[in-house]
Amino acid sequence: MDESNAIVIFGASGDLTRRKLMPSLYDLYRKGRLPKNWRIVGVSRTDFSDEAFQAHVEAGVKEFARSMYDARQWAEFAANLCYFRGDLTHFEQLQGVDRMLCEWEDGRQGNRLYYLSIAPNLYEQAIANLGAADMVHQDHGWRRVVIEKPFGQDLASARALNQAVHRVLDESQIYRIDHYLGKETVQNLLVFRFANSLYEPVWNRNYIDHVQITAAETVDVGHRAEFYDKVGVVRDMMQNHVMQLLALVATEPPTSFAAEAIRNEKAKVFQSIRPIRPENVAGCTVRGQYRTYRDTPGVAPGSTTPTYAAIRYYIDNWRWQGVPFYMRSGKALAAKSTEITIFFKRPPHVMFPMPEGAQLAPNYLSICIQPDEGIEFSFQAKVPDTVAEMRTVDMSFQYEQSFGAMAIPEAYERLLLDVIKGDPSLFTRSDAIELSWQLIDPILEAWQSKHAPPLSFYESGTWGPVEANELIAHDGYHWTHGCGQEGEA
């Protein structure tokens, strides 16, 4: 039977749709990757005609799509783009969307992707109403629902949301998005580890000394202050993006590239991470705030919301016992950089003459997620024309050099295509979401208790509070940033 493929975006007038979803769909169209008989339906309350909506999307595509704007191809794309003015809190209005889709599907096998690009407090109602409007049964084609981040504010709310979602949808219909997982560099982590024979034998406590994961932003909270003040860096960045990176670094080899095999192994990592007890939270975490944060309109007076956090975790399994994992993330920092650095142990014996008290620098592998996507391996080399003087040098892989400047697609392109194909590998399963909240919750709770470390302040444009340096220096290390550049100013 002939089939049709509808992509229904709830929140069609919003920022994410304009900046990411529509430009990604346009790029997919230009690459010929959208399925046959496709159509995009935008739904929100703003009063757009189809033409006004198309013009709104066109401006976003011109600004944000990776591919060059092409008037002819845009016209072809726009011909499949329509708008439905509706409020998803009223299920009768969703029935209107359903009627519109049924008419277009015209008895074909009607596959539908519903993208919830709406505020998190609307997820539950939106899904309940999709159910009430009888729009999620799969008798005549698949029905898949993409849920944006954040998924919950803590374990209790994430659990409640999972339960509410499962009342209407089967887990196989749910795609909880974390766009970090759609980044090429993040996907490459599994290839790097498991498609090369060199690294896996040393990817364990016998050779790896410690791991650092940094997700640093230069931007401050800006116009998102009111939202951000209720959330903070741990909920905004750590619970989702940074924890996902940790899981990919630490996972055991999945038995196959199948979604469930990968998701099972990631869940096991979360199960193995040692929870931080309240009485230990001051020794294992740092919470910071940039100095001018409280002056931002929308931030509560005297707010203690952290804009910076550093956390040390241990993973209690055979592979990682005793290896510290340091994670940090913050706003208004010195550089925009997301990277994972794996530090290897120093050689057990040094036969080269070295100054008294000096140590060999460790080998380390920097996996740059963004912005300079690539991988660098730093090792010791002999300085020419010396007896045995050594210096750290790099072997470097840059995506841009190897695959071309335009090689890296927008993460949403890959993720949207995966939903259409029904591949949930890069989406978070319900148990993994709850497990990561289970680890993050005790920290957030302890930060509200007598065990809380003091809130540390830092200047914008620096690498965060000195206490974060002390956290890692206490174990004999220092933070690194920037592939190939050791140490921080």
Ligand SMILES: NC(=O)c1ccc[n+]([C@@H]2O[C@H](COP(=O)([O-])OP(=O)(O)OC[C@H]3O[C@@H](n4cnc5c(N)ncnc54)[C@H](OP(=O)(O)O)[C@@H]3O)[C@@H](O)[C@H]2O)c1
């Ligand atoms: N923006 C980003 O870069 C980004 C990044 C990661 C995750 N996210 C997540 O993506 C989601 C959307 O974010 P956003 O930044 O695009 O938010 P936004 O700009 O505020 O857009 C929200 C959308 O929801 C629509 N909406 C609100 N109430 C509605 C209702 N009752 N019925 C139908 N539509 C309704 C709004 O349109 P009307 O007012 O016209 O109804 C608007 O189109 C959020 O969950 C956010 O956390 C966003």
